Amino acid sequence: MRILFLGDVIGRGGRDAVTAALPDYRARLRLDLVIVNGENASHGFGLAPEMARAFFEAGADVVSLGNHAWDRREIIPYIATEKRVIRPINFPAGTPGAGSVILTLADGRRALIVNAMGRLFMDALDCPFRATDELLSRHKLGANIQAAIVDFHGEATSEKEAFGHSFDGRLSLVVGTHTHVPTADYQILEKGTGYMTDAGMCGSYDSVIGMAKAGAAERFWRKMPGERLQPADGPATICGVFVETDDATGLARRIAPLRQGGRLSQSFPDLT
Ligand SMILES: [Fe+2]
Numbered sequence: 319m320r321i322l323f324l325g326d327v328i329g330r331g332g333r334d335a336v337t338a339a340l341p342d343y344r345a346r347l348r349l350d351l352v353i354v355n356g357e358n359a360s361h362g363f364g365l366a367p368e369m370a371r372a373f374f375e376a377g378a379d380v381v382s383l384g385n386h387a388w389d390r391r392e393i394i395p396y397i398a399t400e401k402r403v404i405r406p407i408n409f410p411a412g413t414p415g416a417g418s419v420i421l422t423l424a425d426g427r428r429a430l431i432v433n434a435m436g437r438l439f440m441d442a443l444d445c446p447f448r449a450t451d452e453l454l455s456r457h458k459l460g461a462n463i464q465a466a467i468v469d470f471h472g473e474a475t476s477e478k479e480a481f482g483h484s485f486d487g488r489l490s491l492v493v494g495t496h497t498h499v500p501t502a503d504y505q506i507l508e509k510g511t512g513y514m515t516d517a518g519m520c521g522s523y524d525s526v527i528g529m530a531k532a533g534a535a536e537r538f539w540r541k542m543p544g545e546r547l548q549p550a551d552g553p554a555t556i557c558g559v560f561v562e563t564d565d566a567t568g569l570a571r572r573i574a575p576l577r578q579g580g581r582l583s584q585s586f587p588d589l590t
């Protein structure tokens with residue numbers, strides 16, 4: 319299965335870049351499954367239903383979230399009916415929406431997509447390790463599902479690496495989100511799980527994690543709430559990771575970063 323995961327989409331600039339590029343990526347990479355993290359799609363804060371619809375229309379199959387899941391309140395009734403939008407699985411019991419979804423592709427293959435959130439330097443939540451373990455006790459890679467992907471939304475590299483190694487061999491891909499900077503450690507772990515600490519954001523890198531520089535820096539100079547942060551101007555770099563899995567085992571055969579447009583060095587998966 320050929321899977322593309324794109325990191326946190328920032329505001330209109332990020333949305334426009336992603337929706338313009340996805341049909342081309344889907345064709346060129348012959349993608350079976352596309353997942354987009356949409357927690358910052360609405361001006362940096364949250365996801366509105368029409369933005370999720372635009373991602374789906376452009377070729378996304380699932381939209382994941384994170385700590386900004388509820389910043390746009392319209393998502394609350396929407397997530398109750400749209401199963402392709404998922405929020406962290408370790409939110410408190412009774413939270414609207416679901417932390418995972420199983421998609422059945424047109425050819426019958428099934429993929430499990432999970433959103434989990436870290437706890438180090440983040441809000442206090444239930445344990446993402448135990449929540450994922452419990453879910454995977456019911457879904458076995460290579461048996462009733464052909465691929466399993468976790469978007470691990472977290473601040474700390476250590477927690478993300480610990481998560482990746484803990485589930486090595488039970489997932490196709492563990493990819494981090496939330497730090498908004500792509501890491502260079504994309505690899506296939508010892509037992510076959512694709513791993514990348516952070517996919518990076520889809521937004522302008524002439525910024526502080528996607529937001530306009532001056533206002534964002536001011537918050538560090540003075541410990542006062544400033545004006546509302548604005549997404550930075552400038553062309554977006556679309557950032558993510560491509561994984562190809564073996565349908566028999568569900569494990570990763572190859573992994574490659576994607577960085578297109580904007581200021582970062584360019585990289586596009588080579589299928590040859
Ligand atoms: Fe984010």
Ligand SMILES: [Fe+2]
Nearest residue numbers: 384385386496
């Ligand atoms: Fe986040």
